[in-house]
Amino acid sequence: MKRPHRIGFVLYPQISTVNLAVSAVFEMANWKAGYPIYEITLVSERGGPVATSVGSNILTESYKRRSFDTILVAGEHNPAAAAPPGVVRYLRSAGRRGVRIASICTGTFVLAEAGLLDGRRATTHWNHARSLRERYPKVNLDVDRIFTSDGPIWTSAGMSAGIDLALALVEEDFGREMARETAKLMVVYHRRAGGQSQHSTLLDLDATSDRIQTVLAYAKRNLGKRLSMTDLADAACLSPRQFSRLFRDETGQAPAKAIELLRVESARLMMEAGRFSSEEIARKNGFGNRDRMRRSFIRAFGQPPQAIQRNMRAL
Template sequence: MPFDPHIPPFPRRVEVLAFPSVQLLDVTGPFQVFATANDWAEREGRRRPYAPLVIAPGGGQTAASAGLALLAEGLPTAKVGLDTLIVAGGPGVHALAADPAMCAWVRERSRVAGRTASVCTGAFLLAAAGLLDGRRATTHWSRCAELAATFPAVRVEPDPIYIRDGAVWTSAGVTAGIDMALAMVEADLGRPAATAVARQLVVFAKRLGGQAQFSTDLALAGADDSFDGLHDWVRQNLRTRLAVPMLAARAGMSERNFLRRYKQATGLTPARAIERMRVEAARQVLGATTQSLKRIARDCGFGTEETMRRGFLRVLSVPPQAYRERFPV
């Protein structure tokens, strides 16, 4: 019978695309999740559900950016059926994204795959291949603004650990590939299997919080330093009502020009950026003190506990009290 991508092969073939200067954990993290799912299935007396393998242009040894060499198979043709194609990230991904032949191969392989995914900056290759046009997508927090600017047809979201938009999945930086792979295992085999794999790997089956658990200071300064002075002032005045006219005046710009340039520089609106800075300030206090939520909300400019709770849910996907318990600074 001809291969039907809607009926995945068993065991499910999972190809992880590597390349010179690939990020090592982008490859090995998801690979280990599927390998551990196989171990779990064997202990349960079941058939191995996955056939994971590493592929790379030309095959053979491929050196990761960390200096460790991976042994990979060559790129298969579109006639070889598969369930999942995962494109890893790393410094070398931009060379692939600039190669029309490589982009064509990814498009062709994606048509055969039941699902296509990227880890970290692997999203740049999917975007270059046109697979993210009109879709929600994410990548490493420090590269979200670049992805959005380079590929305006992609709806880039900086907060999620991973995003599933139809048959296309994208994940945030490095270890987020593990979270995404666990979600794939849950989709394929059910929650008990994913939980068992996560327990074996000693990771959360579903991590609380988005990739905004990193420092907001680093995120806002990562791509453009034009507004560093403004950000320093904002952090010192979080209890102030920080409206756009005040911010534009501090930046020495008209409101319209300020809004346009700020979004270009940070990938965020001023309101979203200020909310993140307030959440950043609050989470620092939550992890270092026993101050009440009411006082923290007031001191960090939220005004009320409820406003702070909504901000935490938007930025970290976890309420303040749960953050204090699970993510101490």
């Protein structure tokens, strides 16, 4: 039997406990395979207990004099703190040997401190993107991705995006079918492609009243229709004037702008799926034609649909 793929999961004080969920991906892959295809070891510089962000301790082994095929680096809630010098030196050495190294959430800061991201594409939690850009200007940061891979270096956005990254690693190691079956065992969608946005338009709009939430749900179901102000006001059981004022108060957006954002988000996801032509995407999302969709994409993303599609194909 072939030896398991060895993963060293690097922890350090105050790591966020949500990072540990990533290890379940490799556990489920082992379960599906029926034997250990992964061997995961929780490691730290000195070994012993490592305090987490919630105050609990996790027992680790020292990574010194250990050999791994993949090194995962956890993140913490306060990336402004200095990266552990010993961990930085360890990662720098592993990088020189060509080991596959991946970070979860703000673990990107640790990889950047080690110089592993200079000139490479990377991502991190959107809330810390500005800080990373300022501290590490050599990093080619793409905050509108949930994970990236650039050579042997992988990075993910925050929280659940680490699971998507881990499923992508399983796919690279053992194929698409193994990743798909692992995702099914975890009761998650088959991994999101790295190009999916970290943001959700419905979440960003953050409507608080039932009326506006109902309108947004209605609009989401009917993006292929015209969706006039009267249609939206009727869905809210308000006059157009009352509806417009309430919508702006709750979301900070004009109704027409919000609908456009919902449309470009839906269109981008359809492009990512790769099963529809540009004409179909424009029609199904209520743009009417490709030219109108192009103008909306430029307003929303600063680039046309064709550029986004090229970026997806390049990954």
